[in-house]
Amino acid sequence: xxxxxxxxxxxxxxxxxxxxxxxxxxxxxxxxxxxxxxxxxxxxxxxxxxxxxxxxxxxxxxxxxxxxxxxxxxxxxxxxxxxxxxxxxxxxxxxxxxxxxxxxxxxxxxxxxxxxxxxxxxxxxxxxxxxxxxxxxxxxxxxxxxxxxxxxxxxxxxxxxxxxxxxxxxxxxxxxxxxxxxxxx
Amino acid sequence: xxxxxxxxxxxxxxxxxxxxxxxxxxxxxxxxxxxxxxxxxxxxxxxxxxxxxxxxxxxxxxxxxxxxxxxxxxxxxxxxxxxxxxxxxxxxxxxxxxxxxxxxxxxxxxxxxxxxxxxxxxxxxxxxxxxxxxxxxxxxxxxxxxxxxxxxxxxxxxxxxxxxxxxxxxxxxxxxxxxxxxxxxxxxxxxxxxxxxxxxxxxxxxx
Numbered sequence: 494x495x496x497x498x499x500x501x502x503x504x505x506x507x508x509x510x511x512x513x514x515x516x517x518x519x520x521x522x523x524x525x526x527x528x529x530x531x532x533x534x535x536x537x538x539x540x541x542x543x544x545x546x547x548x549x550x551x552x553x554x555x556x557x558x559x560x561x562x563x564x565x566x567x568x569x570x571x572x573x574x575x576x577x578x579x580x581x582x583x584x585x586x587x588x589x590x591x592x593x594x595x596x597x598x599x600x601x602x603x604x605x606x607x608x609x610x611x612x613x614x615x616x617x618x619x620x621x622x623x624x625x626x627x628x629x630x631x632x633x634x635x636x637x638x639x640x641x642x643x644x645x646x647x648x649x650x651x652x653x654x655x656x657x658x659x660x661x662x663x664x665x666x667x668x669x670x671x672x673x674x675x676x677x678x
Numbered sequence: 679x680x681x682x683x684x685x686x687x688x689x690x691x692x693x694x695x696x697x698x699x700x701x702x703x704x705x706x707x708x709x710x711x712x713x714x715x716x717x718x719x720x721x722x723x724x725x726x727x728x729x730x731x732x733x734x735x736x737x738x739x740x741x742x743x744x745x746x747x748x749x750x751x752x753x754x755x756x757x758x759x760x761x762x763x764x765x766x767x768x769x770x771x772x773x774x775x776x777x778x779x780x781x782x783x784x785x786x787x788x789x790x791x792x793x794x795x796x797x798x799x800x801x802x803x804x805x806x807x808x809x810x811x812x813x814x815x816x817x818x819x820x821x822x823x824x825x826x827x828x829x830x831x832x833x834x835x836x837x838x839x840x841x842x843x844x845x846x847x848x849x850x851x852x853x854x855x856x857x858x859x860x861x862x863x864x865x866x867x868x869x870x871x872x873x874x875x876x877x878x879x880x881x882x883x884x885x
Contacts, residue, residue: 512713525699529693618692622689638690
């Protein structure tokens with residue numbers, strides 16, 4: 494979850510009356526996860542930042558239509574982001590057919606040693622993850638990057654929560670197999 | 679053997695590794711300004727002030743209704759409050775373009791703080807079957823079907839009376855993308871522009 498429930502309702506109430514401080518808080522707290530999701534689906538860091546920024550503007554424009562439901566506010570934000578990314582993807586489709594993500598190490602802020610160690614660990618996981626299908630990747634990202642519940646992920650994907658739970662379980666199983674194959678090699 | 683939860687923790691750490699946590703300052707300020715603008719307006723708020731001459735205002739209710747029908751689009755519905763010339767932005771183009779069916783389309787583009795606002799007004803676009811829609815494109819020189827150089831500004835459809843009055847925000851510089859085209863799109867899930875182009879015109883950029 495991007496926010497704790499107790500704080501979230503109050504924050505959204507303030508956002509609904511367009512309190513700039515509330516929107517800044519939402520933007521700051523959700524930026525990292527929104528960016529991580531967008532970055533894997535856009536061609537550059539700037540494009541990902543643009544997508545996140547556009548998401549926040551659209552959220553502001555639509556906040557009066559937001560209603561509380563089981564999916565939650567963060568699922569609503571990720572649903573908007575997903576649409577923004579898909580619209581951007583349309584214009585790049587002819588030149589970028591592969592949606593897999595090449596990690597951009599230039600955005601790391603650690604020192605050289607930490608970068609090397611973290612890179613090796615992360616590379617192992619990301620290497621296996623990259624070989625999952627786009628659908629499997631997305632359903633796992635909504636869980637671990639967006640932090641959404643099955644209900645939230647189902648809202649974003651337009652599927653039933655039970656189907657999302659099954660898809661997540663299958664994707665985790667496939668990820669485990671990929672990592673074991675990598676390890677054995 | 680790692681449990682599912684451990685796998686998810688591992689994956690989350692890998693995917694979030696190196697991600698910048700703070701938004702860009704200009705994005706943050708833009709959002710604050712837009713929120714403040716909406717806060718200052720009436721409950722039927724809009725993100726942007728209206729620069730339209732009075733003759734256009736009668737269309738705005740239609741525009742709002744059309745905008746509300748868009749799912750995930752980039753339309754900005756505006757209220758019928760008084761126009762504010764101070765914040766109307768700079769008009770970059772204002773002209774008529776003829777459709778393939780010889781209908782007339784009025785297009786106006788303005789540069790404002792957050793990007794470009796494009797207004798399209800016409801009664802020439804046929805009502806499409808349910809699920810189909812029109813899409814607005816800005817084209818760069820050299821755009822072709824096989825090598826498109828274009829940016830989508832959003833989608834729309836006419837109201838039930840066959841009238842179109844829409845307003846879109848677009849992050850497009852018409853100096854670099856000087857051709858405006860509209861295609862009719864089917865609900866086939868294909869995000870590529872269709873070959874069914876119903877309007878195309880070169881924009882005359884005003885000084």
